[in-house]
Amino acid sequence: MSHCYAVASGKGGVGKSTVTANLAAALAQAGNRVVIVDADIGLRSQDALLGMENRIVYDLIDLANGDCSADQAVLESEAISSLYLLPAAQFARAKNLDPKKLTKIISTLRSAYDYVFIDCPAGIERGLRNVLNAGADEVLLVVTPDDISVRSAERVVQVMEAKKLSRPCLIVNRLDVDLIRSHEMMSARTVAEVMDLSLLGEIPEDTVVSRAMLRHSLFIAYDCEARNAVLRIASRLRGGSPAFPMYGCKKQSFLQRIFSRSVKEVIPLDDH
Ligand SMILES: Nc1ncnc2c1ncn2[C@@H]1O[C@H](COP(=O)(O)OP(=O)(O)OP(=O)(O)O)[C@@H](O)[C@H]1O
Numbered sequence: 630m631s632h633c634y635a636v637a638s639g640k641g642g643v644g645k646s647t648v649t650a651n652l653a654a655a656l657a658q659a660g661n662r663v664v665i666v667d668a669d670i671g672l673r674s675q676d677a678l679l680g681m682e683n684r685i686v687y688d689l690i691d692l693a694n695g696d697c698s699a700d701q702a703v704l705e706s707e708a709i710s711s712l713y714l715l716p717a718a719q720f721a722r723a724k725n726l727d728p729k730k731l732t733k734i735i736s737t738l739r740s741a742y743d744y745v746f747i748d749c750p751a752g753i754e755r756g757l758r759n760v761l762n763a764g765a766d767e768v769l770l771v772v773t774p775d776d777i778s779v780r781s782a783e784r785v786v787q788v789m790e791a792k793k794l795s796r797p798c799l800i801v802n803r804l805d806v807d808l809i810r811s812h813e814m815m816s817a818r819t820v821a822e823v824m825d826l827s828l829l830g831e832i833p834e835d836t837v838v839s840r841a842m843l844r845h846s847l848f849i850a851y852d853c854e855a856r857n858a859v860l861r862i863a864s865r866l867r868g869g870s871p872a873f874p875m876y877g878c879k880k881q882s883f884l885q886r887i888f889s890r891s892v893k894e895v896i897p898l899d900d901h
């Protein structure tokens with residue numbers, strides 16, 4: 630049976646595309662046929678994340694318009710077998726994609742792949758609404774643990790409620806263990822409670838993420854904490870139940886508390 634997940638957020642830049650690429654790759658490495666549909670029309674990124682940016686001939690809009698076949702538009706990863714990408718158009722807008730055609734494309738892909746991931750554009754405008762109507766089984770809502778990201782993600786939940794879609798699962802990204810410990814950042818569990826959503830995954834802030842991106846490679850290729858976090862999410866999507874590490878929530882030793890970082894306020898500008 631095929632599974633289709635739309636990966637969305639309210640605010641942009643919270644890590645949707647990065648998480649989608651690495652999660653899809655993890656599932657492909659586990660032996661599944663996985664395709665990513667980059668639905669961020671005009672601002673595509675999956676091609677670069679997957680190192681396929683020089684191979685694109687056709688894209689999602691070409692396929693929707695009947696200018697190519699799915700076989701021509703969908704690219705196979707050279708680095709990870711069983712991982713495929715349907716790239717977004719770079720010079721088009723969400724309004725150029727007929728929502729009915731998108732739904733049809735998703736349904737066709739579902740019959741050929743074990744997992745279909747749709748990387749959504751940020752925000753609650755037409756681009757997201759088209760994907761929400763396209764028949765995904767579940768929305769994975771990515772947030773960072775700050776009020777602005779959470780508040781804008783709540784708008785996505787409201788849009789989904791208006792469409793009578795089931796509640797999304799939550800992935801909290803870029804958690805900083807030290808900031809959670811010093812009560813300056815919400816833990817993943819707190820974010821899930823505030824939003825009243827079930828927690829699918831928690832991913833820490835990890836410098837390997839940007840180092841991998843600079844090399845146009847995926848962070849799951851490196852032994853790092855973000856990789857462990859994504860592998861746990863992949864396992865949960867496959868029905869496993871690995872424990873949540875609950876970053877920043879474990880008790881610290883006396884010495885750890887003494888040496889934990891604290892931030893001092895700078896002198897207000899008016900005093901200069
Ligand atoms: N866990 C993490 N640790 C460190 N950096 C991260 C992490 N997750 C994402 N990033 C960085 O955050 C930036 C934004 O990521 P990404 O492009 O995936 O976000 P997005 O939500 O898809 O953005 P957009 O809304 O513009 O599509 C990238 O530079 C990425 O490397």
Ligand SMILES: [Mg+2]
Binds near residue numbers: 646647
């Ligand atoms: Mg993105």
